[in-house]
Amino acid sequence: MPLPSTSTPGQSQTRTHGIGYSDEVEMADHSASVTRPSKDNGMIREKLTAIADVNTENTLEDQDATLLLSKSTPADAANMRRMGKPQQLIRHFRFLSTVSFVALATAAWEIGLFVLTPGLTDGGRAGLMASMAPIAGAQYHWVSEFAPDKYQRILSYISGWTSTIAWQAGNAQGLFPVGSLIQTMILINDDSYGFPSWQGTLLAFMAVLIAYTGVVYGAKVLPYWQNAVFVVHILAYLGYIIPVWVSSPRATHAQVWTEFDNGGGWNSMGLSVLIGQLSGISTQCGGIDTAAHMSEEIKDAAYSVPRVMVAVYIINALIIFPGVVTVVYHIDDLNAALNDPTTYPAIYVLRGAMSVGWITVILVLIALLNVASNIVYLAAVTRDLFAFARDRGLPFSRWISQIDDKRHIPVNACILSSGVACCLALIYIGSPLAFYAITSLGAVSLLQCYTLSIGCLLWRRLNHPETLPPAQFSLGRWGVPVNVAAVVYGTWCFFWAFWPQQTPVTAASLNWAAPIFVAALIGAMLYFVFTARKTYVGPVTEVEGRKEHFR
Known part of the structure; x- marks a missing residue:
């Protein structure tokens, strides 16, 4: 994946070509390994693989063919060459379609408004309003390139595993809202419906199948329907908040902004509010970096990816904050909202606004938007898994990292990600508690990965700034303060993400993220000791200008 900006994580590598080689050399980019489906697909792939060989001298015609077939720009080719990676994917995405992709992946209001219960329980309306602060993101490649050389291997390996765990857990958890909304629609039309967990699992299987079909068999059209669905995403949002403001009963300004509630039973209101911020953290930190994971399929990624992330962050902020304000202003009875049969305060406020x-119509639209979100999220999860396997950080890495010759996507990684989601969904039948305990790893693992990668970037900026590649998206002198603030805030959020929602703590109320996170790290380290230490060296060992230090 193209490298992020040297200023802040989540930003992509510059068009400037890096250290130690010229424009003419860079044009013979690894992107040549991409092919178009045709009758001579095998011959073309063989030729382009030869072109991609860094030891092969290629003609300008070969280089132009490489760029054409992969839909790369010379800057894309230069960045892939600098990082020593073959261009195995085709760059179908452009700026606007990538904005739509990331906005749908984050599902800011479709998910964000339906995960307010922890914040309302621990802190009430006013406490929830204080929890909507964001955090930026990155990935294991950046840890490898920016960490101290002595520690880059183990730190990037840990980040690769936590990133993989986070995305796989987030994928499994994100597939359930579709089924949950379908069950909720049944419930509001039939009060006797009992929400059986086995039906939730079957509906999750349906969501997995739809997402898999969309990612694999709809790979070529994936970038082209995003913009239309993004418009529906905005219109449905307006269709939610406008009727609520017009017709639903309202709370007072004092109730919204000054009345806190300690529903978790903690010994101080401040502690309760801090614990309740998890829903806000999860909403803001999940999905924005899907753009980074799709970088190898975005044209002119170095320029587009950081701007996409900033644009989507702004769009989401303009959506989710008014959405939260809308919900909390129209909860006239907090206890009734928290005890609504649907379990969603966001649906409770709809009851007072419409029939x-x-x-049901609104929930159908939200469910369909979640289906679209599942498709694009699975696409990003697949690329994350593929990238780490390409660097041999996972079991069965060679199989996982294979690219389908016809579709030019990592189909095996998609199969595995879908299988993991189905296996986790089966756990839900026996114990919803166990399912949510495992998938709660998502926010914790992302925060660890983000904070470590930003910290490594900060270390390199302060100690070896001359080794940082140039950036097309730079914060200039504000880069260090922003990085420091991000590390502090990420560490702060990471600490609170392990706390249970209420006290006294029982097996049912315990936040199982902590023991499961530790167990996952132990498992990853055991795999490293016995296997990965022989195969995983860290992606920085292939980066131009740095790889010489590791030989």
Whole structure:
């Protein structure tokens, strides 16, 4: 994946070509390994693989063919060459389609408004309003390139595993809202419906199948329907908040901004509010960096990816904050909202604004938008898994990192990610608690990965700034303060993400993220000791200008 900016994580590598080689050399980029489906697909792939060989001298015609077939720009080719990676994917995505992709992946209001219960329980309306602060993201490649050379291997390996765990857990958890919304629609139309967990699992299987079909068999059209669905994403949001503001009962300004509630039973209101911020953290930190994971399929990624991430962050902020304000202003009875049969305060406020029929229509739209979100999220999860396997950090890495000759996507990684989601969904039948305990790893693992990668970037900026590649998206002198603030805030959030929602703590209320996170790290380290230490060296060992230090 193209490298992020030297200023802040989540930003992509510059068009400037890096250290130690010229424009003419860079044009013979690894992107040549990409092919188009045709009758002579095998011959073309063989020729382009030869072109991609860094030891092969290629003609300008070969280089132009490489760029054409992969839809890369010379800057894309230069960045892939600098990082020593073959261009195995085709760059179908452009700026606007990538903005739509990331906005749908984050599902800011479709998910964000339905995960307010922890914040409302621990802190109430006013406590929830204080929890909407964001955090930026990155990935294991950046840890490898920016960490001290002595520690880059183990630190990037740990980040690769935590990133993989986070995305796989997030994928499994994100597939459930579709089924949950379908069950909720049944419930609001039939009060006797009992929400059986086995039906939730079957509906999750359906969501997995749809997402897999969309990612694999709809790979070529994936970038082209995003913009239309993004428009629906905005219109459905307006269709939610406008009727609520017009018709639903309202709380007072004092209730919204000054009345806190310690529903978790903690010994101080401040502690309760801090614990309740997890829903806000999860909403803001999940999905924005899907753009980074799709970088090898975005044209002119070095320029586009950081701007996409900033644009989507702004769009999401303009959506989610008014959405949260709308919900909390129209909860006239907090206890009733928290005890609503649907379990969603966001649906409780709809009850006072419209009929059951219109609520059902709104929920159908939200469910369909979640289906679209599942497709694009699975695409990003697949690329994350593929990238780490390409660097031999996982079991069965060679199989996982294979690229399908016809579709030019990592189909095996998609199969595995879908299988993991189905296996986790089966756990839900026996114990919803166990399912949510495992998938709660998502926010914790992302925070660890983000904070470590930003910290490594900060270390390199302060100690060896001359080794940082140039950036097209730079914060200049504000880069260090922003990085420091991000590390501090990420560490702060990481600490609170392990706390249970209420006290006294029982097996049912314990936040199992902590023991499962530790167990996952132990498992990853055991795999490293016995296997990965022989195969995983860290992606920086292939980066131009740095790889010489590791030989």
